[in-house]
Amino acid sequence: MPRTLRITTRNATFQQWQALLDNRTKRHRAGEFLVQGVRPISLAVEHGWEIRALLTVDGPALSRWARELVETAGAPRAVLSAELMRELGGKDEESPELLAVVGLPADDLARIPVRPDLLVVVFDRPTTPGNVGTLVRSADAFGAAGVIVTGHAADPYDPRAVRASTGSLFALPVVRVPSHREVLEWTGGLGVPVQIVGTDERGPVDIAEHDLTGPTVLAVGNETHGLSAAWRDACDRMVRIPITGAASSLNAASAATVALYEAARQRRSR
Template identity: 75%
Template structure:
């Protein structure tokens, strides 16, 4: 049934329902408990819908500011089997994280399951592991790069920043909805999964003191790239699990690369090699 036939919840005060959605912005525990997160922005919302993610609620302004919905927003509100809520503009502004203007539309989207089965496997496997990242923006940036260079998925290990934090979702510019992202508690789960695969992947880590340059190492086979915490690098457990530690040659006064940047370099080199330019 079109969304227009469904009842619209109208919210003009910071009631319990509003507070529940507001908590999704800042409280990881409540996101996990509710099994949902808040998505802001035209592109991320559009990609979530296109890729078949479950949209539980669509939130829009109640029009008291004189603004109507665009054709894009109207089609989503009327076409998706999701709850519909009209909020006062100032409440939309709070949920949108913008001071100057209330967003036209926000989506409350169901969290996917953290299952390795979501990651497609095979001879072309390319997975990036981010070990204990602390910054949501870096998580989103890494997911964006992994998507851009055709990775099979991203795995977040350990006590880490949440890929469903609004800052991470924004930094991914929608790539979060096009690439499997799986969270696990430790490296052990990743190793067990990798060893059970028919096409066993090599596991390479990145480190400024690695024993081989990334450009000289063969990345054409199934590969897991492990990138460490922004401050401390890879854990000792991950270092022991890696088949090889690779370094990215850098010059200038920089002592190291940002974790997401380092992952991007290795991803690019992997694509270059797999395109048949190894040694070019």
């Protein structure tokens, strides 16, 4: 792509970018996804993600933030009409002034930093992109080293997941693997004992009664069916989050947030 490209029609290049919004297969085949918003784009640049292109709206002068980003990111720039930017931004009334085409990182568990207080969250077969993004945001907020998404799952790079993460996707390693096997092989090779703790509303132990201060993998199940049988077998302990009221259970991302908070609370106390 030339350093600056002007696009006024829905040409092949525009259609490629448009496909990144709702076509998972094309997203991963191209190895890139679209990002919008000041905080997410700023964090992507700050944490060294590959910025393949910056798309700006044709019209009023760019804000200071956008101008500085265009100057410092060193990525090719495309100028699009307001109408086309509106389509890519998913907004009916206003056009985002800047969008970023960002390269996908490798799904490599080695991206997760290993430290003595290791805390990692596994999300098993999530079906809702928003829940994936929310869990990533909570994991970032409560000090987890990474998030692992296993099985046939919603895409962490779906625009809804990226939006729900509010930028945490770029600050925290998120790795997709086919099953529990890859996670067990990874933890087994770390050289330190790592406990795997699963969450379930019928778990025999309240989460506050279980020690989460050591190296821990927290496993959270699918929104409808919970953890798979294979993950249940892999867990060293199943814990429950006690709830009251008319609610029969917590949303998966909410349950993960509570579990992460409890782990952080125990670690601060210790």
